[in-house]
Amino acid sequence: MQFFxxxxxxxxxxxxxxxxxxxxxxxxxxxxxxxxxxxxxxVFFAALTTVGFISKGAPFWIAVALALAAMVALAFFTExxxxxxxxxxxxxxxxxxxxxxxxxxxxxxxxxWGAQVxxxxxxxxxxxxxxxxxxxxxxxxxxxxxxxxxxxxxxxxLAVFFxxxxxxxxxxxxxDDHQAALAVGISLRSIWVIVWAVxxxxxLVTGLLWGARNGVQFALTFLALKxxxxxxxxxxxxxxxxxxxxxxxxxxxxxxxxxxxPHVGGGIESWFPYVLAxxxxxxxxxxxxxxxxxxxV
Amino acid sequence: MxxxxxxxxxxxxxxxQQLFPIRQDRIAMAILLAFAFVGVPLAAATPLLAGAIDFxxxxxxxxxxxxxxxLAALGLNILTGYAGQLSLGTAAFMxxxxxxxxxxELRLPGMPMLLSFILAGVTAALIGIVFGLPSLxxxxxxxxxxxxxxxxxxxxxxTKFGWFSNYSSSGVITAxxxxxxxxxxxxxxxxxxxxxxxxxxxxxxxxxxxRSAIGRAWMAVRDMDVAAAVVGIPMMKxxxxxxxxxxxxxxxxxxxxxxxxxxxxxxxxxxxxxSFRILFMIIVGGVGSILGSFLGAAFIVLxxxxxxxxxxxxxxxxxxxxxxxxxxxxxxxxxxxxIIFFLVVEPLGxxxxxxxxxxxxxxxxxxx
Numbered sequence: 001m002q003f004f005x006x007x008x009x010x011x012x013x014x015x016x017x018x019x020x021x022x023x024x025x026x027x028x029x030x031x032x033x034x035x036x037x038x039x040x041x042x043v044f045f046a047a048l049t050t051v052g053f054i055s056k057g058a059p060f061w062i063a064v065a066l067a068l069a070a071m072v073a074l075a076f077f078t079e080x081x082x083x084x085x086x087x088x089x090x091x092x093x094x095x096x097x098x099x100x101x102x103x104x105x106x107x108x109x110x111x112x113w114g115a116q117v118x119x120x121x122x123x124x125x126x127x128x129x130x131x132x133x134x135x136x137x138x139x140x141x142x143x144x145x146x147x148x149x150x151x152x153x154x155x156x157x158l159a160v161f162f163x164x165x166x167x168x169x170x171x172x173x174x175x176d177d178h179q180a181a182l183a184v185g186i187s188l189r190s191i192w193v194i195v196w197a198v199x200x201x202x203x204l205v206t207g208l209l210w211g212a213r214n215g216v217q218f219a220l221t222f223l224a225l226k227x228x229x230x231x232x233x234x235x236x237x238x239x240x241x242x243x244x245x246x247x248x249x250x251x252x253x254x255x256x257x258x259x260x261x262p263h264v265g266g267g268i269e270s271w272f273p274y275v276l277a278x279x280x281x282x283x284x285x286x287x288x289x290x291x292x293x294x295x296x297v
Numbered sequence: 298m299x300x301x302x303x304x305x306x307x308x309x310x311x312x313x314q315q316l317f318p319i320r321q322d323r324i325a326m327a328i329l330l331a332f333a334f335v336g337v338p339l340a341a342a343t344p345l346l347a348g349a350i351d352f353x354x355x356x357x358x359x360x361x362x363x364x365x366x367x368l369a370a371l372g373l374n375i376l377t378g379y380a381g382q383l384s385l386g387t388a389a390f391m392x393x394x395x396x397x398x399x400x401x402e403l404r405l406p407g408m409p410m411l412l413s414f415i416l417a418g419v420t421a422a423l424i425g426i427v428f429g430l431p432s433l434x435x436x437x438x439x440x441x442x443x444x445x446x447x448x449x450x451x452x453x454x455x456t457k458f459g460w461f462s463n464y465s466s467s468g469v470i471t472a473x474x475x476x477x478x479x480x481x482x483x484x485x486x487x488x489x490x491x492x493x494x495x496x497x498x499x500x501x502x503x504x505x506x507x508r509s510a511i512g513r514a515w516m517a518v519r520d521m522d523v524a525a526a527v528v529g530i531p532m533m534k535x536x537x538x539x540x541x542x543x544x545x546x547x548x549x550x551x552x553x554x555x556x557x558x559x560x561x562x563x564x565x566x567x568x569x570x571x572s573f574r575i576l577f578m579i580i581v582g583g584v585g586s587i588l589g590s591f592l593g594a595a596f597i598v599l600x601x602x603x604x605x606x607x608x609x610x611x612x613x614x615x616x617x618x619x620x621x622x623x624x625x626x627x628x629x630x631x632x633x634x635x636i637i638f639f640l641v642v643e644p645l646g647x648x649x650x651x652x653x654x655x656x657x658x659x660x661x662x663x664x665x
Binding site: 035081082085086089091092093095096097099100101102103104105106107108110111114115225228229231232236264267268270271274275277278281282285287 | 383431434435436437438439441442443445446449450452453456457569573576577580622623626627628629630631632633634635636637640641644
């Protein structure tokens with residue numbers, strides 16, 4: 001039983017990290033209806049830029065600020081080059097454009113900073129919490145706990161931003177109805193830049209946490225793929241869904257790996273979340289918190 | 298002046314329904330096929346030309362992969378371009394085809410090669426139906442993610458279960474010798490001709506399929522599935538048939554990929570990257586166009602080769618060594634930029650450009 005809880009909590013904490021990636025997707029999808037496949041590439045780009053500046057001798061916070069500036073620049077670039085010319089195109093077209101964008105970003109990132117794996121030290125040790133180890137014998141990493149704390153803080157900040165600030169309300173208005181938002185004088189273009197910049201900021205935080213864990217490397221781009229089942233479970237439009245979906249995926253994939261994995265040869269982490277999400281979709285096609293669509297002729 | 302259909306009257310229904318209604322198109326197609334089937338192998342056999350051009354490289358490095366990828370892109374185009382179901386699992390169905398053909402040859406001695414290719418396609422089609430089932434309930438991006446499940450599951454299963462690869466280490470299989478009707482296909486030219494024949498027949502079948510009742514049903518589902526259901530198109534049959542036929546094409550392409558192109562394949566060779574490459578082919582070539590599948594495949598196959606060639610020529614002419622990885626990263630950037638460029642400028646791809654050129658050509662040189 002204790003082993004079960006250890007696996008469960010480990011999975012939940014890993015799930016928080018998935019939620020972070022999914023959050024970036026949800027932000028952009030809500031505001032612009034674009035399914036942004038490049039989120040994983042943005043995570044990679046943000047982390048690599050930070051590490052790159054650090055290796056050039058910049059202090060940590062300066063490097064983070066510079067990386068954030070790069071993400072904002074990327075948001076401007078994306079709005080100008082990708083989104084604006086493709087306004088009113090079908091969603092599938094925009095999705096494919098973001099696949100192209102992700103290739104572009106990956107190429108630029110590696111061209112600028114090189115392709116080797118970088119280590120990133122945030123000053124948080126990845127070691128078991130001792131008193132918990134003594135009390136219950138459970139092996140929970142301190143790093144995971146801090147990471148989920150940061151994630152929680154990020155979600156809180158975003159919630160306040162969306163609900164209390166003028167810009168946040170404008171973002172929600174755009175998410176509800178593009179045309180109505182335009183009619184009351186909200187500038188779609190600046191909203192898109194803002195939301196891509198915010199997604200870039202989320203990508204930066206995600207990149208730093210994942211990078212500190214696994215090293216800043218090309219594999220970070222595959223995070224986007226990990227986030228997809230999370231999105232399906234939670235629904236594309238819901239921030240709460242991203243969090244809950246992330247927790248479900250994290251916990252269930254670890255439990256499945258431990259309890260089902262040995263019977264079928266292991267390594268099922270790569271596809272189990274997808275099959276879980278698929279089974280879930282058959283029951284509820286719009287995800288946990290997604291908006292129910294009604295098709296009309 | 299040359300490309301003008303004035304004076305070509307259609308007097309029968311058969312003439313009205315033919316594949317290429319304009320005579321010049323028929324002639325051009327015949328010339329193209331004659332060139333591909335006879336001209337190219339003859340040129341390779343001519344000592345003078347064979348000395349100047351490395352035909353073995355051209356056959357096994359450019360033409361064969363082009364044809365195979367065109368077939369896979371054709372399969373994806375049937376599903377995504379005609380039936381409107383976005384799929385990110387193309388490589389998985391190719392993998393199914395490759396491993397199925399290998400196993401049919403391995404476990405049933407005396408199995409004719411072409412029959413095992415067909416059976417490989419059928420196997421892929423069955424798997425495609427299984428993973429197409431969710432499409433009855435979910436649409437759009439949700440479905441795209443569902444096809445990713447196929448992608449990861451198939452690669453995992455082929456790696457984990459040794460039976461598929463006859464218990465070789467890390468799932469690598471070496472394709473058996475290609476023998477068609479007792480005729481050993483061993484040289485690049487012969488393999489090229491075999492692939493060309495298969496691809497031509499299947500492209501012809503696809504061209505006919507998309508203008509038949511089932512093809513029109515696919516397009517109705519693509520344009521608006523609720524409306525299609527209302528006017529009485531059976532959703533389940535239409536969607537699952539699209540998955541089955543698309544997977545059949547991909548499966549045959551996968552079998553050819555293993556048997557006629559690489560010879561040795563492993564499950565890791567059919568990763569998501571390959572699926573994306575094939576998706577790019579139909580974006581660049583033209584979504585919902587048979588010709589587009591070929592144009593896109595040619596473009597995506599030739600681009601890296603062209604990049605490599607220009608990089609080496611730059612290195613030679615300036616006498617400097619480009620840093621490793623520069624070219625591959627530049628190719629990546631160029632890929633991405635081109636995808637965005639095509640989507641912005643011409644969402645219907647190279648096939649649409651060809652169409653525009655044809656329209657212009659009909660009027661040329663007198664614009665009125």
